[in-house]
Amino acid sequence: MPATYIRGKKTDNMENFIEVKNLSVSFDVRAGILLRTIGTIQAVNDVSFSIKKGEILGVVGESGCGKSTLARLILRLIEPKSGSVKFDGIDIFQLSKKELRQQRSRMAMVFQDPYSAMDPRYTIFRSLSEPFQIQNSRFKNEERRKKIDDLLKLVGLDPQHGFAYPHELSGGQKQRADIARVLTLTPPFIVLDEPTAALDVSVQAQIIKLLEDLREKLDLTFLFISHDLSLVSYFCDRVIVMYLGCVAEIISADLIGEHAQHPYTKALVESIFKTKPGQKNQAPPLEGEVPSPFNLPPGCVFVSRCKYAQPICREQPPVLEKSAEAGRVACHFPLS
Amino acid sequence: MAENQVIERKHKSPWLVVFKRFTGNKMGVIGTALILCLILVAIFAPMLEPYSYKEQNIELMNDPPSSSHLLGTDEFGRDLLSRVIRGARISFVVGVLSVMISVMIGIVIGSIAGFYGGVIDLVLTTFADLTWSMPAILIALLLVAVIGAGLESVVVAIGLSYWAQYARLVRGQILSLKSAVYIEATKSMGASDFVILFKHLLPNSMSPVIVAATIGVGNAIVLEATLGFLGMGAQPPTPSWGAMMSSGTAYLFISPWVIIFPGIAMMITVLGFNLFGDALIEIMDVKNKESN
Amino acid sequence: MTFLEVRDLEVEFRVDKKPVKPIEGISFELNEKEVLGIVGETGSGKSLTAHAILGLSTLVGGKIGGSVKFKERELLSISENEMQSVRGDQIAFIPQNPMTSLDPVYRVGDQIVEGLIQHAKVSKREAKPQVIKLMERLRIPKADRVFQQYPHQLSGGLKQRIVIAMGLCTNPQLLIADEPTTALDVTVQAQIMRLFSEMTRDRGIGLFLITHDLGVIAQVCDKVAVMYAGRMVEFGNIEPVFNTPSHPYTEALLDCIPYIGMKKGSLSAIDGNVPSAGNYPSGCRYHPRCQHSFSPCGTNVPALNQIEGGTRVACHLYQGKKD
Numbered sequence: 001m002p003a004t005y006i007r008g009k010k011t012d013n014m015e016n017f018i019e020v021k022n023l024s025v026s027f028d029v030r031a032g033i034l035l036r037t038i039g040t041i042q043a044v045n046d047v048s049f050s051i052k053k054g055e056i057l058g059v060v061g062e063s064g065c066g067k068s069t070l071a072r073l074i075l076r077l078i079e080p081k082s083g084s085v086k087f088d089g090i091d092i093f094q095l096s097k098k099e100l101r102q103q104r105s106r107m108a109m110v111f112q113d114p115y116s117a118m119d120p121r122y123t124i125f126r127s128l129s130e131p132f133q134i135q136n137s138r139f140k141n142e143e144r145r146k147k148i149d150d151l152l153k154l155v156g157l158d159p160q161h162g163f164a165y166p167h168e169l170s171g172g173q174k175q176r177a178d179i180a181r182v183l184t185l186t187p188p189f190i191v192l193d194e195p196t197a198a199l200d201v202s203v204q205a206q207i208i209k210l211l212e213d214l215r216e217k218l219d220l221t222f223l224f225i226s227h228d229l230s231l232v233s234y235f236c237d238r239v240i241v242m243y244l245g246c247v248a249e250i251i252s253a254d255l256i257g258e259h260a261q262h263p264y265t266k267a268l269v270e271s272i273f274k275t276k277p278g279q280k281n282q283a284p285p286l287e288g289e290v291p292s293p294f295n296l297p298p299g300c301v302f303v304s305r306c307k308y309a310q311p312i313c314r315e316q317p318p319v320l321e322k323s324a325e326a327g328r329v330a331c332h333f334p335l336s
Numbered sequence: 337m338a339e340n341q342v343i344e345r346k347h348k349s350p351w352l353v354v355f356k357r358f359t360g361n362k363m364g365v366i367g368t369a370l371i372l373c374l375i376l377v378a379i380f381a382p383m384l385e386p387y388s389y390k391e392q393n394i395e396l397m398n399d400p401p402s403s404s405h406l407l408g409t410d411e412f413g414r415d416l417l418s419r420v421i422r423g424a425r426i427s428f429v430v431g432v433l434s435v436m437i438s439v440m441i442g443i444v445i446g447s448i449a450g451f452y453g454g455v456i457d458l459v460l461t462t463f464a465d466l467t468w469s470m471p472a473i474l475i476a477l478l479l480v481a482v483i484g485a486g487l488e489s490v491v492v493a494i495g496l497s498y499w500a501q502y503a504r505l506v507r508g509q510i511l512s513l514k515s516a517v518y519i520e521a522t523k524s525m526g527a528s529d530f531v532i533l534f535k536h537l538l539p540n541s542m543s544p545v546i547v548a549a550t551i552g553v554g555n556a557i558v559l560e561a562t563l564g565f566l567g568m569g570a571q572p573p574t575p576s577w578g579a580m581m582s583s584g585t586a587y588l589f590i591s592p593w594v595i596i597f598p599g600i601a602m603m604i605t606v607l608g609f610n611l612f613g614d615a616l617i618e619i620m621d622v623k624n625k626e627s628n
Numbered sequence: 629m630t631f632l633e634v635r636d637l638e639v640e641f642r643v644d645k646k647p648v649k650p651i652e653g654i655s656f657e658l659n660e661k662e663v664l665g666i667v668g669e670t671g672s673g674k675s676l677t678a679h680a681i682l683g684l685s686t687l688v689g690g691k692i693g694g695s696v697k698f699k700e701r702e703l704l705s706i707s708e709n710e711m712q713s714v715r716g717d718q719i720a721f722i723p724q725n726p727m728t729s730l731d732p733v734y735r736v737g738d739q740i741v742e743g744l745i746q747h748a749k750v751s752k753r754e755a756k757p758q759v760i761k762l763m764e765r766l767r768i769p770k771a772d773r774v775f776q777q778y779p780h781q782l783s784g785g786l787k788q789r790i791v792i793a794m795g796l797c798t799n800p801q802l803l804i805a806d807e808p809t810t811a812l813d814v815t816v817q818a819q820i821m822r823l824f825s826e827m828t829r830d831r832g833i834g835l836f837l838i839t840h841d842l843g844v845i846a847q848v849c850d851k852v853a854v855m856y857a858g859r860m861v862e863f864g865n866i867e868p869v870f871n872t873p874s875h876p877y878t879e880a881l882l883d884c885i886p887y888i889g890m891k892k893g894s895l896s897a898i899d900g901n902v903p904s905a906g907n908y909p910s911g912c913r914y915h916p917r918c919q920h921s922f923s924p925c926g927t928n929v930p931a932l933n934q935i936e937g938g939t940r941v942a943c944h945l946y947q948g949k950k951d
Contacts, residue, residue, distance in 0.1 A: 062813035062814065062815060063784070063813055170901050171670070172901065173901075200669035200670050200840065200902070201669065201840065201842070201881065201884050201885055202669060202880070202881060202884045202897060202898040203669075203901075204884070205884035205885075205886075205895055205896065205897035205898070206897040206898075206899075208886075208895055208897075209895060209897050212893060212895075227813070227814065229814070229888070230885070230886045230887050230888055230890075231886050233886075233888045233889075233890075234886035234887070234888075234890045234892065234895065235886070235892075254889075256888060257888040257889050267815060268814065268815070269888065271814045271815045271817070271818045272814070272843065272887075272888065273817075273818075273821070273841065273843030273844050273846065273847045273848075274843060274846060274847065274887060275842045275843050275846045275870060275882055275885055275887070276846060276870065276871070277846045277847070277866045277867050277870050277871065278846070278847060282822075283822070284815070284818035284819045284821075284822050285815070285818065286815040286818070286819075287819065289783050289784075289785045289786070289813070289815075289816055290783075290813065
């Protein structure tokens with residue numbers, strides 16, 4: 001089996017920094033006067049993967065795939081139905097509330113919407129001081145002020161921006177401030193949930209370059225969630241493709257373009273509109289839409305739209321197994 | 337890669353923005369002026385009143401307005417102007433104190449209901465709805481009957497009658513803000529429920545409460561007058577406007593000014609608070625639209 | 629006949645008593661069976677351009693200047709009443725965000741029918757089968773069932789098709805679509821864009837597409853206009869503009885976009901921010917961020933001139949090379 005590399009470093013012997021095993025969460029749907037449960041939505045279905053220290057793992061998928069729910073589960077912002085998440089060896093679902101709060105200083109999240117990620121009544125400086133206060137940090141006022149100024153500079157903002165209110169900043173500046181806030185307690189692991197989705201493409205490029213820079217300087221580990229496959233394949237080392245709560249494929253980012261194993265991954269790749277003008281009027285790679293996640297039938301979740309579906313696909317859900325290219329794929333008939 | 341756009345202008349806190357816009361709003365300015373008048377009159381009452389409000393002068397009883405008694409006298413020969421001025425103090429104190437009581441109760445109940453949800457919310461909301469559906473006068477009367485008449489009882493009674501609307505407002509705001517991104521972000525930093533509730537949710541919920549409270553002062557003043565009219569409120573010789581109007585009814589055809597002037601005073605006061613509150617609503621609306 | 633001819637279009641607002649022009653000097657043409665894309669980032673004024681063409685900016689206090697000729701008819705000089713008969717009939721507008729353009733209390737089929745009977749002389753009964761046929765052509769599965777449903781019962785992709793059907797039901801000659809796929813999944817986006825291409829070809833209409841997504845423009849449009857801070861910086865056929873961009877902004881913008889197979893760390897960005905209306909730099913609005921700016925850029929506004937190859941560029945680098 002070929003060894004995996006992250007930016008030139010062999011990772012086979014490295015410990016798993018984050019280890020997710022059989023993680024699931026479902027929501028009951030109630031209806032009627034007696035609020036009886038009429039069905040369930042399996043938001044995250046038996047997801048397992050691991051992240052090595054210093055790695056950038058991407059999660060990509062369309063609406064209803066569960067990527068945002070997965071992010072929140074990993075940080076225990078919501079409780080799972082089953083499964084475990086080990087962060088640096090610690091099972092976070094076994095922690096007490098107090099212990100969990102302490103762990104929170106080591107794992108942070110950058111949110112999708114920079115427009116509401118900070119309390120609109122707080123100045124940027126006050127928002128950035130808050131993590132110190134919450135974690136009862138031992139920094140004194142003077143030190144704190146200097147640290148915040150340094151952080152603002154680190155993310156490319158002027159310390160003057162500390163005096164501003166969120167509504168006075170542009171989208172890109174707000175997102176930088178949010179990243180600065182996340183960095184105040186120097187967490188080694190950061191989850192980024194669509195951090196650039198609300199931004200213009202030129203601002204997105206600035207933020208991505210900032211993230212590349214920070215990862216390098218501070219040896220950070222990222223879980224990067226996005227619906228944009230091109231962005232994820234560029235920025236991340238490995239990619240998880242999700243569909244309706246299940247993992248379809250885990251694949252190295254440089255192999256996605258030509259060597260996707262799962263039909264859905266291939267369809268996603270082919271759906272991308274390249275900026276090189278090309279042949280117009282091609283048939284769309286995938287018809288129909290993501291079906292409702294409500295009371296899914298047995299079998300593979302992708303069966304309703306898959307070109308290659310066979311009877312077994314409707315009866316038995318595929319298991320996530322090693323694929324041809326040192327990744328994993330959940331498919332009865334992977335494309336290789 | 338420093339950002340080119342350094343913010344040079346002075347940073348306006350959200351409050352300053354509201355203030356600036358307020359001064360441009362005519363209704364608000366008039367309302368503020370009226371309220372300020374009330375406050376000044378209330379504070380400086382002893383200096384403003386030409387006579388003592390309780391000085392009786394039987395010979396002058398029921399005198400119409402004249403140069404020596406600008407608003408006339410009541411059935412005990414007391415100067416009406418002085419009594420109306422002194423009455424401002426009572427109305428103001430009762431109005432503000434009772435609203436403060438209502439708001440505090442409302443905040444506590446509303447935030448617990450909104451934050452914790454579930455059964456707690458259900459119980460508290462039902463309780464609030466029950467209180468809300470009972471006429472305030474009824475509640476106030478019941479309470480005064482239990483506690484006894486007098487100004488303190490009136491303040492407490494009014495405070496306990498009107499809290500439901502503030503609870504509702506706070507609960508509503510907390511429910512909608514609970515899922516805001518910055519709340520989730522604060523939680524992900526390890527903040528306790530307490531911090532989230534008191535440092536973020538409540539401060540951001542206060543705008544509609546403030547607006548409702550200003551209009552609520554007007555309501556409280558009217559309720560105090562009603563209670564006073566029914567003899568439940570301030571006891572004589574304390575010149576509550578309502579009590580003055582009540583004792584004046586007997587003399588409606590003899591000296592109608594005893595009812596008219598306190599009535600006008602009350603009307604102007606309530607109008608002031610309502611205009612102020614309306615202006616606030618308009619401004620808050622604009623602010624919300626602008627930030628979107 | 630040039631279907632749609634726009635010359636020096638501008639909109640003026642008064643902000644705090646000062647005149648502000650969020651768009652000015654917009655000029656382009658569109659022919660039938662052609663797809664024209666307007667691309668730009670936030671603050672570029674692309675949506676406002678569409679609204680100005682439809683005469684909708686006056687509703688929010690803006691004054692429209694310049695010329696908009698639709699089939700040789702000057703739209704900016706006709707009355708609001710006449711404009712209303714043009715809007716929805718000959719020129720259809722598909723607004724952003726189908727979630728909010730559909731009324732939640734009416735069935736979707738009825739909403740399309742409403743749009744049709746306002747302009748065509750048909751009764752509701754006659755309209756229904758026409759609408760269902762249109763829905764089928766837009767590949768709405770089980771169209772007669774969907775006709776009866778309410779917006780909240782439909783998925784994003786279906787809602788978007790309904791909104792498109794509302795635009796097409798009167799057989800317009802010009803279709804203006806504002807960010808038609810922003811809220812949709814990428815696999816659904818591919819389907820909707822194919823629809824647009826087919827419609828343009830089969831019905832001989834002109835399609836005016838507004839979006840910030842350069843990939844969509846590259847694969848669907850015949851011509852493209854690039855906007856920056858309220859001005860048009862480049863206009864031409866899609867291949868020359870995207871393969872060999874002339875304006876520095878177009879080039880920088882295309883370089884910002886990641887693609888599969890891109891070398892890690894090679895993404896470039898444009899420093900700085902888009903200026904907001906009222907704070908535009910003097911001269912060329914892009915010059916503070918431009919790698920190639922030189923002396924005239926800060927003082928003189930570059931005119932939109934045609935260069936070799938047919939593309940029009942507003943840049944001082946090309947001022948001496950007029951075609």
